[in-house]
Amino acid sequence: MTLYDYLLSAWPEILHLTIQHLMLVGIAVDLAILIGVPLSIVMVRHRRLVGPRSCY
Secondary structure, three states: OOHHHHHHHOHHHHHHHHHHHHHHHHHHHHHHHHHHHHHHHHHHHOHHHOOOOOOO
């Protein structure tokens, strides 16, 4: 069986797994943005939250 034959026979499963992967990546990126952006805004407004190694 060649790669081309495999891709033709397994196309529905490959498509399903690709969509599933994209959904998982999208959820992870959305959560990172929802947590990271407000946290960075708070850290900019309150300099002491940045940490002891801050250059401010």
